[in-house]
Amino acid sequence: MKTHRIALIPGDGIGADVTEASWSVLQKAAGSAGFALEGTEFPWSCAFYKETGAMMPQDGIETLRGFDAILLGAVGWPQQVPDSVSLHGLLLPIRKSFVQYANIRPHRLLPGVQGPLRADAFDILCIRENTEGEYSGAGGRIHQGTANEVAVETSIFTRTGVERILRFAFEQARNRRGKLASVTKSNAQKYSMVFWDEVTHQLAADYPDVEVTSYHIDAMAARMVMAPESLDVVVASNLFGDILTDLGAAIQGGLGFAASANINPDRSAPSMFEPVHGSAPDIAHLGIANPIATIWSGAMMLDHLGETDAAAAIMAAIERTTAGGMGTIPGKDRTEAITATVLAAL
Amino acid sequence: MKTHRIALIPGDGIGADVTEASWSVLQKAAGSAGFALEGTEFPWSCAFYKETGAMMPQDGIETLRGFDAILLGAVGWPQQVPDSVSLHGLLLPIRKSFVQYANIRPHRLLPGVQGPLRADAFDILCIRENTEGEYSGAGGRIHQGTANEVAVETSIFTRTGVERILRFAFEQARNRRGKLASVTKSNAQKYSMVFWDEVTHQLAADYPDVEVTSYHIDAMAARMVMAPESLDVVVASNLFGDILTDLGAAIQGGLGFAASANINPDRSAPSMFEPVHGSAPDIAHLGIANPIATIWSGAMMLDHLGETDAAAAIMAAIERTTAGGMGTIPGKDRTEAITATVLAAL
Numbered sequence: 059m060k061t062h063r064i065a066l067i068p069g070d071g072i073g074a075d076v077t078e079a080s081w082s083v084l085q086k087a088a089g090s091a092g093f094a095l096e097g098t099e100f101p102w103s104c105a106f107y108k109e110t111g112a113m114m115p116q117d118g119i120e121t122l123r124g125f126d127a128i129l130l131g132a133v134g135w136p137q138q139v140p141d142s143v144s145l146h147g148l149l150l151p152i153r154k155s156f157v158q159y160a161n162i163r164p165h166r167l168l169p170g171v172q173g174p175l176r177a178d179a180f181d182i183l184c185i186r187e188n189t190e191g192e193y194s195g196a197g198g199r200i201h202q203g204t205a206n207e208v209a210v211e212t213s214i215f216t217r218t219g220v221e222r223i224l225r226f227a228f229e230q231a232r233n234r235r236g237k238l239a240s241v242t243k244s245n246a247q248k249y250s251m252v253f254w255d256e257v258t259h260q261l262a263a264d265y266p267d268v269e270v271t272s273y274h275i276d277a278m279a280a281r282m283v284m285a286p287e288s289l290d291v292v293v294a295s296n297l298f299g300d301i302l303t304d305l306g307a308a309i310q311g312g313l314g315f316a317a318s319a320n321i322n323p324d325r326s327a328p329s330m331f332e333p334v335h336g337s338a339p340d341i342a343h344l345g346i347a348n349p350i351a352t353i354w355s356g357a358m359m360l361d362h363l364g365e366t367d368a369a370a371a372i373m374a375a376i377e378r379t380t381a382g383g384m385g386t387i388p389g390k391d392r393t394e395a396i397t398a399t400v401l402a403a404l
Numbered sequence: 405m406k407t408h409r410i411a412l413i414p415g416d417g418i419g420a421d422v423t424e425a426s427w428s429v430l431q432k433a434a435g436s437a438g439f440a441l442e443g444t445e446f447p448w449s450c451a452f453y454k455e456t457g458a459m460m461p462q463d464g465i466e467t468l469r470g471f472d473a474i475l476l477g478a479v480g481w482p483q484q485v486p487d488s489v490s491l492h493g494l495l496l497p498i499r500k501s502f503v504q505y506a507n508i509r510p511h512r513l514l515p516g517v518q519g520p521l522r523a524d525a526f527d528i529l530c531i532r533e534n535t536e537g538e539y540s541g542a543g544g545r546i547h548q549g550t551a552n553e554v555a556v557e558t559s560i561f562t563r564t565g566v567e568r569i570l571r572f573a574f575e576q577a578r579n580r581r582g583k584l585a586s587v588t589k590s591n592a593q594k595y596s597m598v599f600w601d602e603v604t605h606q607l608a609a610d611y612p613d614v615e616v617t618s619y620h621i622d623a624m625a626a627r628m629v630m631a632p633e634s635l636d637v638v639v640a641s642n643l644f645g646d647i648l649t650d651l652g653a654a655i656q657g658g659l660g661f662a663a664s665a666n667i668n669p670d671r672s673a674p675s676m677f678e679p680v681h682g683s684a685p686d687i688a689h690l691g692i693a694n695p696i697a698t699i700w701s702g703a704m705m706l707d708h709l710g711e712t713d714a715a716a717a718i719m720a721a722i723e724r725t726t727a728g729g730m731g732t733i734p735g736k737d738r739t740e741a742i743t744a745t746v747l748a749a750l
C-alpha cells in the first residue's frame with residue numbers, strides 16, 4: 059500500500075485542536091481511497107521554546123526534510139514568546155529552507171456561509187511569494203532609544219524569486235479561468251515593484267493564453283471588496299500577498315475557512331499545509347476552534363501528494379457539512395461536532 | 405474681509421472636473437460665511453511634463469509655499485508618463501517638502517450610499533504617515549537584466565517621523581471616541597515595525613485617556629471588512645495607511661466618496677487637500693466623475709483654515725445631496741448635476 063509520511067506540527071494554542079481534527083479526516087479519507095498516511099508528531103512550539111530555549115532543535119529542518127509533507131496547526135503565543143522570536147524560529151525557517159516559494163490560498167464562500175460582503179459569487183486563488191521580498195529580515199536600527207533613532211527594513215527581490223513565483227502563477231491561471239492579476243505598488247516603490255512589473259511583462263510573452271493585468275496593492279484591496287467576482291488568480295509579493303489573503307479570508311467569512319499551502323513546486327523538499335489563522339491563545343483548549351480551514355488545508359496536501367480523489371472527497375464532505383449549517387457561524391459549533399459531521403459526510 | 409489664498413492644482417484626467425466642482429462649492433460657502441477664497445491655478449500635470457520636461461517648474465515648491473492651502477485634483481496619466489515620474493515629480497514632493505506628515509482620511513457611509521458590506525454603521529478615521537517609511541524612495545538594482553538581478557527597496561523610519569504621527573493620532577483619538585488602533589507587521593518585519601510598536605507603547609503613557617491596541621496589517625485589513633464598527637482612529641505607516649485607506653474607500657461605497665487631507669500640523673507650510681481617487685484617464689472629460697470626494701476634501705480644507713462653520717455647512721449639503729439619491733450610484737449622475745445639487749443644498 060502506498061504510504062505518505064507526514065510530519066505533524068500542532069504548534070501553539072488552537073493549533074493542536076485543528077491539527078487533530080484534520081488528521082482524523084485525512085486518515086478516514088486515506089482508508090477509503092486505499093493509501094496510508096503515517097504521521098510523526100513534533101511538539102515544536104512556544105512551550106517547547108520555554109523548555110529548551112529554541113522553537114525547534116538545531117537539526118529540526120534536517121529532520122523534517124525526510125517527510126513527504128508537513129501539516130502545521132499554528133505558531134505563536136505572543137504573551138509568552140515574542141512573535142518575532144517564535145515565527146522566525148519555526149514557521150518562517152521552514153518556508154524558506156524548503157524553498158516553499160508559493161503560498162497558495164483559495165478564497166471562495168463555502169455553501170451555507172454568509173460572508174460580510176453583499177457579493178457572494180467569487181472564486182479567487184491568491185498566490186503569495188513566500189521566501190523573500192518585504193519579509194527578507196534584512197535591516198537594523200541605530201541610535202536606539204535616542205531622538206535620533208532610525209530603523210531600516212530592506213525588501214530584497216531577486217530575479218529568480220520573482221520569476222519563479224510569476225511562472226507558477228501564470229501556470230495556475232492557465233489551468234483556471236486564464237486571468238492573472240499581478241499586484242505591486244510601482245508608483246511609490248520604484249525599485250522593487252518596478253522590477254516586479256518588468257518581469258511580469260517579460261514573462262507574459264510566454265503565456266499568450268493568459269490575460270495578465272497589473273494592479274496597485276491599494277486598488278487591489280479595494281477591488282477584492284468591491285468586485286471580487288472580477289478576479290481569478292492573484293499573485294503578489296510576500297507582504298502584499300499576506301495582506302490580500304487575510305482580506306480574502308475575511309470575504310470568505312472569516313479565518314475559520316481560510317486554507318493554505320506552502321508549496322515547493324520543484325519537490326526538492328517537503329511542502330507545508332496550514333490554516334491561515336493563528337494560534338488564538340484566547341480560545342485555546344476551549345474546543346471551539348473551527349477546524350474547517352485545517353481540514354481544507356489537509357485536502358490541499360492530498361492534492362499535492364497526488365491523491366486527488368481523496369482530496370476531492372474531503373472537499374465534498376466539507377461542503378456538505380457547511381451546506382447543512384454546521385460550522386458556518388463563528389464560535390457556535392464545537393470543534394468535535396464539526397469534525398464529526400465532516401467525518402460522517404465523508 | 406478675511407481672505408485665504410488657495411493654490412489650485414487640477415492635475416490630470418478627471419482632476420480638472422472635480423477641482424472645478426469643489427471650487428464652486430467652496431466659493432459659495434465662503435460667500436455665505438463672510439470670508440474670501442482667492443484661488444491661483446497651476447497647470448502642473450503630465451501635459452505640463454510633456455511640454456516642459458518637468459511636472460512643475462524648478463521653483464514650484466517655493467511658489468506653493470506662499471499659499472494658505474493647496475487643493476489638488478489628481479496626478480498621473482500612466483499611458484503618457486510613467487507614474488514613477490509623475491508622482492515623484494509633483495504629488496510626493498509636495499507632501500514631503502511641506503512636511504505634510506499626517507494624511508487623514510475619513511471612512512463612513514454618506515446617507516443614501518449603499519456600500520459593498522452588509523455592515524453600515526461605521527465611522528473610521530484613518531491616519532497615514534505621509535513622508536517616510538516604505539515610500540522613502542531608497543533602494544536600487546544590480547545586475548540589471550541578468551538572471552542575477554537583485555532589487556532592493558529600503559523602508560526608513562525615524563523616531564521623529566514615527567513619534568509625530570503617533571502623537572497626532574493619539575490627539576485625534578482623544579477628540580473622538582478615545583480608541584486608537586496602531587497597525588504594524590512586527591511579527592515579520594522585526595526592525596521597522598518592532599520600532600513602531602515600541603514608540604506606540606512609550607507614547608501610550610502620555611495618553612491614559614486613549615485606549616490603544618496594536619494590530620497586524622493583515623488582521624486589520626480583515627477587521628475593516630468583518631467588524632468596521634469596532635474601529636475609531638486607525639494609524640499606520642505610509643504603505644499600510646495607503647492600503648487601508650483604499651480599503652476604507654471601498655467600504656464607504658467607492659473612491660468617489662473618499663476625501664483626504666495632507667496635513668502639516670505645525671503649520672510651518674501649507675497643507676494639501678485631495679480626493680483619494682486618481683486621475684481616471686478613461687473617463688476624463690466625459691463629465692461623469694463624482695466630485696463628492698473633492699468637495700468633501702474642500703470641507704476638510706476649510707476646517708483646517710479655521711472656517712469650521714462653512715466646513716460643516718458643506719458637509720451638511722453633501723449629506724442632503726446623497727440622502728436624496730444624487731451621486732450615490734457610480735457613473736449614474738453627471739458631475740455638473742451632482743455639483744448643482746450640492747450648491748442648491750448649501
Ligand SMILES: CC(C)[C@H](C(=O)O)[C@@H](O)C(=O)O
Binds near residue numbers: 145300334591622
Ligand atoms: C504569522 C505571520 C508571520 C504569517 C505571515 O505573515 O507570513 C501569517 O500572517 C501568515 O499569513 O501566514
Ligand SMILES: CC(C)[C@H](C(=O)O)[C@@H](O)C(=O)O
Binds near residue numbers: 245246491646680
Ligand atoms: C498615487 C500614489 C503615489 C498615492 C500614494 O500611494 O500615496 C495614492 O495611492 C494615494 O493614496 O494618495
